[in-house]
Amino acid sequence: MEISGAEIVTRCLKEEGVEFVFGYPGGAVLEIYDAIHKQDFFKHVLVRHEQAAVHAADAYSRSSNKVGVALLTSGPGATNGITGIATAYMDSIPLIVISGQVGTPMIGSDAFQEVDMVGCSRPIVKHNFLVKDVRDLAATFKKAFHIATTGRPGPVVIDIPKDVTIHKTSFDYPKSVSIRSYNPPVKGHPGQIKKAAQLLADAKRPFVYVGGGAVIGNAGAEVTELVKLLNIPCTNTLMGLGALDGTDPNFVGMLGMHGTYEANLAMQYCDVLIAVGARFDDRVISVPNQFLSQAKKIVHIDIDPSSIAKRVKVDVPIVGDVKSVVGDLVNLLKESGQRPNEKALAGWWEQINEWRKPNSLLYTQDTEIIKPQYVVQKLWEVTDGQAIVTSDVGQHQMFAAQYYKFRRPRQWINSGGLGTMGFGLPAAMGAQMANPYAQVACITGEASIQMNIQELSTCKQYHIPVKIVNLNNRYLGMVRQWQEFFYGNRYSESYMDALPDFVKLAEAYGHIGMKIEKPSDVEPALREAFSEKLKDRLVFLDFITDQKANVFPMVQNGKGLNQMDLPEHMRGMQQVPFENNRDYGNLC
Amino acid sequence: MRHILSILIENEAGALSRVTGLFSARGYNIDSLTVQTTEDPTMSRMTIVTHGSDDIIEQITKQLNKLVEVVKVIDLNEADHIERELMLIKVRATGKERDEMKRMADIFRGRIIDVTEKSYTVELTGPGEKLDAFIKALDPATILETVRTGASGIGRGERILKI
Ligand SMILES: Cc1cc2nc3c(=O)[nH]c(=O)nc-3n(C[C@H](O)[C@H](O)[C@H](O)COP(=O)(O)OP(=O)(O)OC[C@H]3O[C@@H](n4cnc5c(N)ncnc54)[C@H](O)[C@@H]3O)c2cc1C
């Protein structure tokens, strides 16, 4: 039996086990929408802006390890999706974006709502397809899902001209797929893994640096086993948070621009570094030369060879899937019994504990003004550290990363690589759809939330009961902080004037709004919002917070990890190993 | 340093633009690029001449390998190889210039492939430097038009790029 291209699209999605499609209709995809109307394999979620469709699908992937799907019409629908696609690309998130296109005979004629989507999205996708023949449609979907989810994951765009959705052919979904030019590695080279084990055995100051690859590669358990087996200190990048439990004694906090004192100094002064699915980003190591000025041996485990030796030269590159490679490394260490020197390791821990003592995340909550850190800490307590937390971009994002101690992978969902304001609310929607029984909180700022505020309407329509934690400082806080540090307090265009009344706004969309101005009201408000009574309601919590709070520690651009700007109670503190009598000479 | 990269790539619409897009997006240089299908019509062979530090060349190769349609990439500079380029050059050839031009083409083992009363078109193959030398040897005023293909390269002996 022959069926239309549009119907084939829905059947392919069914074959891939898709539960939700986030989308917005328009002329070029009306055939597909008609086919959607006639099926009940999956649910369609009508967003209010295409950018939100892509973010929601992206967060659906991030929070579940399934694949999010977004459906956009041609032209403006497709271009509205671009920011979402770039966001997913930068963080290596598997995603399928289906865009409509004008009919094949019209392509290239500047037809109504024509845009070269394959061209526009090329630099920000893992791969993309323009399907010109209905007979290629099913095989293209099979390939697209395969490419998006294997190797280093990423978004894949399938651009489908309208006539292709009308044409008919028989449907036969390929069982398997093989692409001769695409064979991502899985197993790491045994010889290299052996070398890594030997380096660890010889280490005096070993350190594990875990990134987003361990989260998207589902290697939380393996990483934890490695860290516990050898009892090594471990840090996570912003994208890796949750890979090792944030309350684990081996965890020294996030590292990087806003990393903890102990994590950044351990990164600088370790002698053997195991990098696991992390890419030595500039917001992590700042300047490579400064980072390497303290000699260290580096093992780098990454599935993408181009991530290795891109910013720093490494001693033992291991190309492979993090779950497989770290698993093999753990097994080898168990068999061989190789362990770092006990005495040296104890000294290293002593050092790290000294660095921990001053507590670089210390802040004081007075009785007058709500500190943003306090809200995040209370949120953690009220949700037992178990909520899925999404965020936008700015100071609130950093406070969320620092003060919500993530317990497991996929619990923390944010835009790290692109830093997309407007991500938080649609991401919370996607995460809630993927985890209907989880508590989902969106930590945001009064500026970011307004970049996709229209999604409050989507939340109403689909009864998405996320809790919005707005850290309202009336500033583009992160911008203001930089202007305070680097531009002589000239707050150029970083004050948010004429803010809406968020409580009324939430109510206008049919939700519950709360405004919280006193520190003593923070916890009660959170308890109420997360109470059984409001479990099915979206609650918008507008916390009026300290306007002048800054994020510390901070590594300024161009500075080293041992040149942090420290919080007030630590100003002027040395950023070197505390005792010189220990052996901090070169291992190499 | 100058490098010649040989790339086997699926002969698919858009594949070429992925390669050139990669170079421009990441700020790499393309000195020349040639491409044609191979004996297997589903596969194209591309030669890209580029330059950059060893680190950059390493990144270029890795990034090229990451493109889904790229089957294989080799850096010809890593071993013995041969490179050739084709040039068609149209020169003014009137009066006593005609003999002179003919002699020059002979010296460089060029072939005159089109003749009019006023001009010759010379076909010349060789490494890029040889073509440069030919151009240099001519009086610039006599050159009417030049077309060069850019280098094509192949490994010497048993070194073969194939799937
Ligand atoms: C305002 C702001 C401030 C920031 N401050 C900080 C900061 O202080 N600290 C910080 O860490 N970040 C910070 N970031 C984020 C930063 O920009 C980067 O996004 C982040 O550091 C990159 O994380 P990552 O190295 O874990 O790499 P990701 O971007 O998560 O990359 C994952 C890596 O793992 C690899 N990989 C993927 N899958 C696998 C697999 N299965 N097996 C093996 N490897 C795999 C990929 O190839 C890639 O190399 C900030 C961002 C913003 C917006």
Ligand SMILES: Cc1ncc(C[n+]2csc(CCOP(=O)(O)OP(=O)(O)O)c2C)c(N)n1
């Ligand atoms: C789409 C987009 N535009 C601009 C920026 C630059 N930017 C980064 S943080 C920030 C301010 C965010 O303000 P707010 O949401 O109130 O968060 P705060 O820093 O105050 O917590 C801006 C403008 C960005 N990251 N994304």
Ligand SMILES: [Mg+2]
């Ligand atoms: Mg703000």
